[in-house]
Amino acid sequence: MTTTSDKAGWTTAAIxxxxxxxxxxxxxxxxxxLMDIGGTAQYIAAAGFPLPTLLAWLAALLELALIGCFLTGAYFSEAALVAAGYVLFLAFAFHGPSHWASNQAEFGFFVDHFTFVAGLLFAAVHGPGRMLAINSRGLLRR
Known part of the structure; x- marks a missing residue:
């Protein structure tokens, strides 16, 4: 038989x-x-985007901000929504239908992005949990 405290333990661990x-x-x-910002810029340029080096650095900065939010729980739901939009954009821009004819594996990469987006949307709705999450009043505890 499962008690409420047992459920809280596994849900906290899962979150x-x-x-x-x-x-x-x-x-x-x-x-x-960051290991090859030039290579990233070339990849962005190959997809047809202007200012590829600037976009590569902006993508890196966005990802660093998302890391901070996910690991601390600060602005977690907002970050999850931004990340979902970003991942959706990446799916279409770099793995979308125009890529499928030349490489069937691109369809798999495209679909994988949607599973990640689904998780991000679910996380955005449910938040960072009550443990090890920072909000405007500091560190949350149960």
Whole structure:
């Protein structure tokens, strides 16, 4: 039989794990950008966007901000919504229908972005949880 306190324990752990996963996905993304910002700019230019170096740096800054929000819980719901929009944009801009004819794997990459967006939207609705989350009054505790 499950008690309320048991449920609170596993849900808190699941929320924290989800926040860590969101954070680490963006840590990996920004790491690759910062290791080769020129390569990232070339990729952006190949997709037809102007000012690719500026856009690469702006993407890196956005991802750093998202990491901070996901790991601290500060502005978590807002960050999850921004991240969902960003990931949706990336899906269409870099893996959308125009890419499918030349490389069928692009369709898989496109669909993967939607599963991530679904998780981000769910997280935006439910928030960062009550543990290890910063709000305007400081660190939240149960």
């Amino acid at each position: 924290l794990a989800g926040r860590l996963i969101f954070g680490f996905v963006f840590i990996m993304a920004v790491s690759f950008k």
